[in-house]
Amino acid sequence: MQIFIYLEQFFLNQPVTMNFSGEITAWYISNKRELPWRETADPYKIWVSEIILQQTRVVQGLGYYERFIKAFPDVHSLARATTDQVMRLWQGLGYYSRAVYLHEAAQHIMKELGGEIPDSYRELIRIRGIGEYTAAAIASIAFQEPVPLIDGNVFRVIARLFNLPYEIGTAKAKKVTGEIAERILDPKRPGLHNQAMMEFGALHCVIKNPDCNNCILRNECLSFLNNNVKNRPVKKKRVKKAQRYFNYLVVRSGNSILMRKRNGKDIWKYLYDFPVIETPALEDPAGIIASEEWKYHFKDTGPPVQEVTPVFKHVLSHQIIHIRFFILQPEHFSGFHSKDYKWVNLSGRNKPAVPKPIHNFLSSYAFKH
DNA sequence: AAAACGGGGGC
DNA sequence: GCCCCAGTTTT
Structure with a gap:
């Protein structure tokens, strides 16, 4: 399997700590942003935040999150709302299907699941609007289920750490990145680990001009050691509009x-x-x-x-x-x-x-x- | 596997 | 103007 080639290359070249989770988590604890959904253990709020943050920057989603939670503080209140009320709170945020599915899911949870948000990855991913990323995020952050997650940030961090040549979105990239994410995961504290991976990508391992010389992983990052950071991850070509x-x-x-x-x-x-x-x-x-x-x-x-x-x-x-x-x-x-x-x-x-x-x-x- | 689905911010 | 973001569903 391709993953072993890269991991092997890594092991051979770098007989160092390899404790990515420990290093990135430590970085996270001293560098993370304070955000409202990080102050709660309520699965509903974590769910809402994850839907809002899909393909959306934190600064853009923050106000929407505050207004949404204030209007609909729990599953029940969201389920009772009208479509127009929900859409009004989503107005300007884009990708409006997210709001439609979120609303429908709340009604489904009230009607079919006794008002309880599912507490496992396997159940969560069956809900419309919740895909692989969001199911893993809710399961790990709200319920401490040891599942890794891969969003755009994690994909970039892993692609750079292991110098992966696979194009974003391909099955190959998904498979290899998933296997590596599984290995890196700290199963004892999956929520912390996953949030640390994402925050590290969002704040330090940024898309353009990352500050590699001051990176905690500069001695372990294969794309940095091979002077290849600017080529990782491999981007897909744009679609014609x-x-x-x-x-x-x-x-x-x-x-x-x-x-x-x-x-x-x-x-x-x-x-x-x-x-x-x-x-x-x-x-x-x-x-x-x-x-x-x-x-x-x-x-x-x-x-x-x-x-x-x-x-x-x-x-x-x-x-x-x-x-x-x-x-x-x-x-x-x-x-x-x-x-x-x-x-x-x-x-x-x-x-x-x-x-x-x-x-x-x-x-x-x-x-x- | 590819297309469709928003809007905004950084450069 | 170009890139891409705390992705998911549909085709």
Whole structure:
């Protein structure tokens, strides 16, 4: 097996301590950040924090965590909440499926599991939204189950320590990294060990320009000893982003504005935006107004257009969306009858959760009546 | 195995 | 502008 080649190379070259866990844990204890989810043993809070922190920086997730826990301090309160309430607290954080699954999981736990969060990796990973990483994190941190975890930080730390040449995300990388993680794990204190590995990656073994000369593992790190740190881990190539063109119809009546709840097959699941005419390429406003869709929505030539905004570019992980808003004169609307459409009072409470570009639009455009 | 899914921060 | 983050689900 490939792992033994690397481990063997390591053993041959470095007859030193090899107590990675001890060294990194000691580093952790004196260098860690103080974070709210580290002050609790409540599996619910640890679960919420782990979901929020998926693909998300601590500084970005911190406020969301505080607000979420305040609104929903336990599984029961989260289970009772409406989807709109949950999405509102997730608004702006991205990857909205996380919130949907978290909410559904809370309801599942109340209904089927007696309100008790599962306490083993094997049970946790069966819950939607909880994958290998999160199951291991909750199991080890909240329940002291001796399972290693691998997130982006741990993957980078291990890839550098052992100079692994495998590309992120491949089965080979997963297998070898997993075996090494299993070996390094301190089964007596898995939660501490796992958090130490992640924090070491987040604060010291950073992606760009790590301070290797002042690293506690500089005499044991194979990629450093081979002057290969900048090539580890091996990154995967970027995906090409699709271009999309949204023409939003801003339809108003009195204090209300017509919004549409997005369904699950596309981006921004369960968030609200406006009726939209999507085109395969950038089109002139005149072309949109003359389109069949416009006529379908408005029967004839439609309401007078009060303003057409410039095109805003919004970048997502896999798409670039070019967005333009058609602000229509109030009270000139007709056919929006689907149950997905909803009149929203903008001065009221409980406004629906909206994606970033809609939020930006609503913040910058004041409507006069 | 690859694609889809957000938004923000660092350089 | 490019890279990638305390990943998971769907195809």
